[in-house]
Amino acid sequence: MIGLHTVAEVRAAEAPLLAALPEGALMQRAATGLATVCLRLLGQAYGSRVVLLVGAGGNGGDALHAGARLASRGARVTAVLLDPERAHPAGLAAFRRAGGRTLAPEAAGPALDRADLVLDGIVGIGGSGSLRAPAAALVQRAAAGPALMVAVDVPSGVDADTGAVEGAAFPATQTVTFGAVKPGLVVGAGRGYTGELHLVDIGLAEHLPAASTSQLTDADAAARLPLPDADDDKYSQGVVGVVAGSAIYPGAGVLCTGAALRTRPGLVRYAGTAADGVRSAWPEAIVTDGRPGDAGRVQAWVVGPGMGTDDDARSVLAEVLATDLPVLVDADALTMLAREPQLVRRRAAPTVLTPHEREFARFGSEVGADRLGAARALAADLGAVVLLKGEATVVADPAGTAFVNGTGTPWLATAGTGDVLSGIAGALLAGGLPAGEAAAVAAHVHGRAGQAAAAAGPLLAGDLVRHLPEAISRVRGQRPGGLPDSGP
Numbered sequence: 001m002i003g004l005h006t007v008a009e010v011r012a013a014e015a016p017l018l019a020a021l022p023e024g025a026l027m028q029r030a031a032t033g034l035a036t037v038c039l040r041l042l043g044q045a046y047g048s049r050v051v052l053l054v055g056a057g058g059n060g061g062d063a064l065h066a067g068a069r070l071a072s073r074g075a076r077v078t079a080v081l082l083d084p085e086r087a088h089p090a091g092l093a094a095f096r097r098a099g100g101r102t103l104a105p106e107a108a109g110p111a112l113d114r115a116d117l118v119l120d121g122i123v124g125i126g127g128s129g130s131l132r133a134p135a136a137a138l139v140q141r142a143a144a145g146p147a148l149m150v151a152v153d154v155p156s157g158v159d160a161d162t163g164a165v166e167g168a169a170f171p172a173t174q175t176v177t178f179g180a181v182k183p184g185l186v187v188g189a190g191r192g193y194t195g196e197l198h199l200v201d202i203g204l205a206e207h208l209p210a211a212s213t214s215q216l217t218d219a220d221a222a223a224r225l226p227l228p229d230a231d232d233d234k235y236s237q238g239v240v241g242v243v244a245g246s247a248i249y250p251g252a253g254v255l256c257t258g259a260a261l262r263t264r265p266g267l268v269r270y271a272g273t274a275a276d277g278v279r280s281a282w283p284e285a286i287v288t289d290g291r292p293g294d295a296g297r298v299q300a301w302v303v304g305p306g307m308g309t310d311d312d313a314r315s316v317l318a319e320v321l322a323t324d325l326p327v328l329v330d331a332d333a334l335t336m337l338a339r340e341p342q343l344v345r346r347r348a349a350p351t352v353l354t355p356h357e358r359e360f361a362r363f364g365s366e367v368g369a370d371r372l373g374a375a376r377a378l379a380a381d382l383g384a385v386v387l388l389k390g391e392a393t394v395v396a397d398p399a400g401t402a403f404v405n406g407t408g409t410p411w412l413a414t415a416g417t418g419d420v421l422s423g424i425a426g427a428l429l430a431g432g433l434p435a436g437e438a439a440a441v442a443a444h445v446h447g448r449a450g451q452a453a454a455a456a457g458p459l460l461a462g463d464l465v466r467h468l469p470e471a472i473s474r475v476r477g478q479r480p481g482g483l484p485d486s487g488p
């Protein structure tokens with residue numbers, strides 16, 4: 001599990017180290033790691049052109065110390081001092097001793113235009129608000145040039161906690177971050193500015209609290225996807241019930257049921273008006289065109305995709321939510337639930353809501369720039385797990401534990417892929433995973449299936465279902481074997 005730590009947590013963890021270590025030692029660790037990454041990227045330091053963008057805080061200090069190391073290896077390093085009077089004194093002295101030269105921001109254009117590498121030490125975890133004018137102009141000039149763009153700790157202009165970007169920000173090809181991954185590097189707009197992420201260990205780990213926000217690795221997901229063993233039968237892996245699709249639009253029912261089958265193929269029951277379509281696509285499912293109560297026993301329900309929002313649909317939703325089973329609520333069911341949120345507030349069993357941004361807004365407030373904060377707030381308000389879909393899907397539970405998904409591809413932005421996600425998550429809920437983990441593992445596996453399917457070109461939602469066994473095998477670190485095809 002990759003823990004994501006807020007600025008406050010990083011500052012609190014730094015405090016005892018700063019008190020215990022000789023002055024500047026922590027910054028030396030950071031700068032050494034930073035210079036090592038830059039040297040690797042440059043390949044050959046000697047003769048290469050490096051420009052440092054240096055703000056007035058510790059972030060600029062890191063850049064100056066790293067620049068000194070690069071200069072001592074023969075790189076031609078120029079520091080653009082945004083606030084010369086306040087540049088980090090020890091860093092600037094080391095930089096000058098190593099032969100580095102300085103420039104005023106107004107004179108920096110030509111150097112930026114021909115740099116091999118630009119190091120962004122404008123602002124790190126001490127930043128607030130949008131990037132100020134001189135810094136923003138330098139960032140834009142650097143971005144237009146040919147250089148590798150390396151951000152120090154956090155790309156300047158990105159809010160380290162939320163990923164919010166107001167105005168300009170440094171579009172890094174690489175970000176070298178210190179001590180802990182900050183949430184803003186992997187979520188929201190910030191994710192798009194971070195590039196490849198490098199974490200430098202500066203000794204903070206033992207001082208950091210347990211992370212309340214995490215990102216799953218393949219190994220974390222695999223540990224939550226148990227293999228069936230000799231004692232299992234078709235019921236023991238958990239039976240999932242699916243209410244999705246309609247007579248006119250059976251697709252959502254077919255996709256959702258297929259995804260559930262391909263995730264934990266113990267048993268999937270389907271109840272709804274898309275019964276004929278589901279039956280012919282998936283002979284493995286047990287299908288009724290009756291109500292959920294007619295379907296037989298299940299351990300979790302998925303309700304919503306393509307089911308409509310008429311009175312019948314509303315009464316089916318109420319029936320499912322009145323059970324004491326875990327329920328995943330998606331799509332049309334979210335639209336209905338937003339009108340009657342008490343249906344979920346009064347539940348004792350876990351509920352997972354999987355809105356995209358427009359569905360989220362129906363519950364009363366826009367997602368905004370702080371996606372983690374928004375998901376946490378809705379989860380706490382409704383007492384449900386909220387999986388907020390999008391480029392970086394986030395999952396939050398009512399107690400405040402959250403996950404940021406790290407897998408996926410923009411090719412997933414196509415109709416029906418959300419129905420597949422619901423089927424995967426429903427199967428994991430029925431298997432007994434805690435609701436927040438079921439949602440997070442589902443997003444992880446769904447993203448991996450998207451990546452596998454996209455390798456062959458533009459993907460359709462049905463391709464995701466077909467690639468699920470392969471994606472799950474890969475998450476487990478196994479070489480996927482071929483599976484016969486069935487369904488969409």
Ligand SMILES: NC(=O)C1=CN([C@@H]2O[C@H](COP(=O)(O)OP(=O)(O)OC[C@H]3O[C@@H](n4cnc5c(N)ncnc54)[C@H](OP(=O)(O)O)[C@@H]3O)[C@@H](O)[C@H]2O)[C@@H](O)CC1
Binds near residue numbers: 031124
């Ligand atoms: N603590 C340590 O020992 C270690 C710290 N480390 C490093 O230090 C960094 C934290 O240093 P920090 O606390 O000095 O803050 P920092 O990120 O440099 O920002 C402050 C400067 O930014 C400016 N500024 C603010 N907003 C702005 C905006 N919108 N647009 C433009 N400018 C803006 C602000 O200006 P001011 O408001 O003061 O006028 C001030 O000049 C951390 O990220 C890591 O890199 C590592 O070496 C490990 C050891």
Ligand SMILES: Nc1ncnc2c1ncn2[C@@H]1O[C@H](COP(=O)(O)OP(=O)(O)O)[C@@H](O)[C@H]1O
Binds near residue numbers: 390391417
């Ligand atoms: N730009 C994107 N990058 C990565 N994943 C995306 C992007 N846009 C959408 N997705 C993913 O695609 C899926 C779309 O789901 P949804 O909006 O419910 O579509 P539908 O209702 O058509 O099934 C979600 O899992 C979402 O996270």
Ligand SMILES: [K+]
Binds near residue numbers: 059122123124153156
């Ligand atoms: K920075």
